[in-house]
Amino acid sequence: MTASNSKSDAAVIAPAIVEPRWLVFLQVSASGSLSKAAAALDMPQSMVSRNIAQLEQQCGERLFRRTGRGVVLTEFGEQMLPRVTRLAAEADALADDIRSARGQPAGEVLLGLLPSAVNHLAGPLFAAVRAELPGVRLHLSEAASAQLEEHLREGRLDMAVVLKEDEASIGDCRVLARVPLHLVGRRGDPVVGAGGGGRDVPLAALSDLPLVVPGRPHLLRARLDRLAVQHGLTLHAAVEVDSVRLQYEVAAAGGGYAIASVLPGKLDERLASSRIVEPVLERFVVLAESPRRPHTRATLAVRRLLCNLADSLEAEGNASHRSSA
Template identity: 35%
Template sequence: MDYAAWKLFIDAAELGSLSKVALAYGTSQPHISRRIGELEQECGGRLFQRTGRGVALTELGQRIAPKVRGWLTSTEQLVNDVRTSAGTPIGKVRIGSLPSTAHPLVTSLHRRLAEQYPLVQLAVREGQGAQLETWLEDGSVDLAILFRTGPVPRDGDTYLVEAPTYLMSAAGDPLTSKPTVPFSALHDLPLVLFCRPSSWRDHLEQLAAERRMTLNVALEADSLRLQAHIVADGGAYALLGPHAIAGASKDYRLQSSRLIDPPITRHIALSMSRHGEMTLACRTVMQVIRDIAKSGAAVPALDDI
């Protein structure tokens, strides 16, 4: 297999544009198109369909992309292993992260790797839960830091930190003036919730249905900054964890009250992709993340909550 050709295939799939690939490679679009065409001839089928906005994977391309990503990763690691002494972590580790957990967890990870394992490179992509799950499934990332609602880890997940849920409002709102607020207070309350698909939103709506409550979704927004801005203007509320609220409270006048009766807790989990080889660099990053979580450095200051 031609490593360079398949690397080009993955780059085109991720960028979604042959002109962008050409710019990244410092060549012309016809040259990239010709290379893709040669690869399609070898495969015996079309890998991309051309659209008005660029290119998208065909069914064949979608089927083989995860395997190609895994092969590329293992090939890169093999080269690194040959170039370095045994037992030295080296190579790129791709991580998907929720925006709310990028700091301080991922920033602490970067600092520790730079100090202890300088040959390990991080590639961090931010996304919400559904997007992170997709990246794990198709092999776009090696690891993901995301929320889980189940009480017990599954499918190889590692639970890092338990996070309670808070009702966030504008400063001065009487509903959140006390340290806690009952879940029943959410009935018909105008809420800003994440867009579907969202396992977190599904979980909240299931809890509400069990209690014969109605969640009034006034606005759907995946952007935490937009949620905070809407809530700070008054008249709407959001349901977020301590990481998200600690970040939002730096830029907006907000106040929060922890949900009880029942308490709504989630777990920040470390999840692995099922594609590709678990390299030494990847195992090292996983261990450093666990150490950060145990030390408490993954939890933001909660003074404003």
Template identity: 35%
Template sequence: MDLRQLRTFREIAEAGSLSRAADRLRIAQPALSRQIRLLEAEAGLALFTRHGRGMDLTEAGRELLARVAGPMRQLERAVVEVRALAGTVAGQVALGMMPTVAAVLAGPLARRVAARHPEVSLRVVEGYTGHLVEWLQRGATDATLLYGPATDFHLPVEPLFAEPLVLVGPPGSGLRAEVPVTLADAARHPLVLPSRPHGLRAIVEAAAGRARLALSLRHEADSFLVLKDLVECGLGFAILPRSAIRREEAEGRLLVAPIHRPVVRRQVVLARPPDRSPGRATRAVLDLLLEEVRARAHDGAWQVSTEGR
């Protein structure tokens, strides 16, 4: 088994067909077929099922891809980092984010990276906390944002910021940004929340549990866009970070009210892999991330953590 076979395997898995992978790699299809046959012979199992529309991974193929994708990416990145030692910062950096954070940070961070380090390619990977931790440990991402507190993880973790959550309702709901509601009042509204693997759901349920409140759950939506649409259509209320819905609030499509007694906050932390140091490109992106977080704190919505800095 060699790196060329694994690279071919990964490309075919991502492309879904031998012909598309051949076009991407600019290698003749027979040569790719031979590499896959050799890899399957060494594995002792079929890695793909072939059909008229292309090729799909078998269970063994999916397991192999999950195990080799991260290490392969780290090897490829290492070569890029070594080549760049004498020149500009270059390479691909994969950064994990929760959807409500990505909605605020992804675009501005990508613009900062493009302006300061044009040879760096930023890939933002959205997911739940459990997925984000797994991808970081496997090497699929170089760093990730997670919901804190930092003590919840056995990873190198740095606190970033905290932000209060607000009750979000449709136009005509009567919510006002200058009139707080209690958590008990918020819990009585028909709520639209993410499902339980989502970090925001855990934060809201933990706050309600401490206050001995039952939530009136109406709908669940794991997609942040769908969740906002359900609220805007009048199908329920949400509990969200205000920074993630600034545009909809400004346009009058969503109304907000602060939550107090008690205030419900989310903490966001930055986690790094436990077994490898960040390369130059990753360090450069994380420096720009901290700049963007500080810039976003100027409006008073975020409380930037200085712990560990």
């Protein structure tokens, strides 16, 4: 999904400053694989190989050597990497200055969203960018948190809305929302409140319940495993389902209880939920940024709009919660 202004894109596209083959070199180095680099660059693997071969021919030295698991830098490649990285960063900054010469942020911004964030953020952000940042092209993609984080590491996204399971893992990310974990079951089930839910359930009550949880390795599953050890619980995974939507379907069919972040008023009418307490378990919705892509005026402007939108949604949610309490 891409938003752009009605003006010609040529008006905001800066000229290439670094030889594009060196950008391919950087992506292959980051990915450690020609196929992964090809996917990140959206080009055929044969073209990636040809670009690297041409660079090696020009340099008269090998940049990579193949291994059973992909490619690694040669000694010469290791020498080139930091210098090319610096040149690419400087080139990006210069290109940003060129694009923004008219005083308005311009260029493409690549943003990833969790499926649960799409309904809340995609439309309003698209509209805000179109209204306030006419020179910015917003490219949105949707994926699970782990996949979004991988795309950030590979430089395939500028930023992404992802989940963090605990405060220690937040780091420099901007917290957009704190969402408590709920036990989710079929409406009318006494475990989650026969009257439709809403009451709290202690963590200890989850022992021996049939749970509908993601399979290992998954951050939430790992967290549940740690909690079981810490609190001496026996958590029974009756069904392993990696998609929250599928977990809800299994729970609605009476197959067990899901553990998920539930926003007020957003739960399927077939389901009910109770907040898990003793202790309260929170997840953090955060805005994470790629370590491989430098900030531009466009990314900073979109980041500001996204954070303002998240703040407004949180304020509305708090007001709704107080009025229904």
